[in-house]
Amino acid sequence: MFDDAVIAAIGETEKSRPSPDDDQPFSDLEEYFRMATAETLADAGLELSAVDGLGVARPSTETPYRYPLMVADAIGLADLEWLTTTDHCGGQAVPLLAQAAMAVDAGVAETILCLGADVPKRPDRGSGEIFPRDPRGLQREYKDPFGVQGTNAEVALVQNRHAERFGTNPEELGRLYVAQRRHAAANPLAYFDEEVDLDAYLGSAPIADPVRLFDCVIPVNAGFGALVTTPERAEELGADPVSIAGVGHNHCPTVPDDRRLTSIGMAPAARRAFAAAGLDPLEADFYQLYDDYPIVVAIEMEELGLYEAGEAGRFLAETGFGIDGEVPLNTGGGQLCAGQAGVAGGFLQLLEAVRQLRGEGGDRQVPGAERGIVTGIGGVSANYDGVLAANSVMVVERGWAA
């Protein structure tokens, strides 16, 4: 899709969950951006001065205005030929990388660093207390006062409606979680390092019926980076490049009345990405799908075209989601099991895709991975009479075809 841009390097920090009872390492937000930068540049074998463009995924934690400039200053970047930001909530890694690829492809800048970081937890405050509310609008005025407990409650209604409409049950959804926990156990950068079985999933604490504790992501602090540059520059660096074969978006989508709450409106984004890449979605080698909840992953898989509407139960019960299965899913553990770094969470999916295509998946490597799908979802999946969401789908491919 982009004739003159590739992903040449990636960086990802370890995850931590500091709390009053757990003395885990804690760093300020800008320090996560700096660490992610150092990891990414080390992967590329580049000096900071070689970076001439910066893209910053806006964190959920309160930040001053002109924040991308502050990040550039904090990490020591100067004389940038291109600077941008995304503000798409959790799914913004895909649109940020797409923006960077467009800028490199157009010749606006040559070597663009894309960063995402968030500190949803501080030693003295949990994630729910850190995320600031909207100053006004849907969440602040029309959900919170009624006791809607953020996305956990919203997705509970999604799962409730999906069960009513399609019969989807927790035993089926739990298979997604169990597979991802196994992948996390094989990922040194994942928060969880032990597998669990279906009984542990089913027995996890009720949060908002039918949503359980293991339906919810594990909030962590982390930083992520990805470097987009020209194929020529990537070759000079001796990088193992990954190309973007297709990308599609569908923001603030509409869905049919009879699919309210059971559709997120990702299908048009998927069609655009697959058409650009010439990919049959069933033929991808892996699926790094934005996983704020298993039910959301199940809906995404329908909208990507992996099964027909109404077949969710059979599909979830019969498909293999491990690295040797038909649908290798979130091979690094995903946000459910590797951890969700606030609204930088979607970077996890993108960076794991790059690792798989470079053959760096270790014990969780999908053999012979050549092409894979990455998704991002931001915003709020369930609105009053619309879907307030940012959907992104990207097809990534090993090497450089042109």
Place this chain on the structure above:
Amino acid sequence: MSPDRPLPDSRAEYDEAFWRGAAEGRLLVQECADCGARQLHPRPGCRSCGSGELGWLEAEGVGEVYAHTVIRRATEHPWFADEVPYVVAMVELPEGPSLWTTVVDCPPEAVEIGMPVEVTFEAVAEGIALPLFRPR
């Protein structure tokens, strides 16, 4: 320090009428003067045609549960910690739009999809009332 109750207390000009109506015991939905489409939550423009000519229609005050949950843990808004278990529901109005609300005056486990409900207003602060629902 006890947490504050989340309140709908930062009015935009385009939704002031909704909350004034609620304080007076009336449930209002936005209706487009140009195309007739109705919507909640209130917005400055019509979702169907983009018109800025939006008026207000008083709803009958009945509806059906479209989807629901029983909150077991106040993971985001700790003010509600003493309220659990309680119901959060999306209620669909015969006028068209739906709203996020709660169902009160019955055990949480009794709520189900399709349940007929009617509006009841709870005053939560000076001049502020929330449209809640109870079994009909």
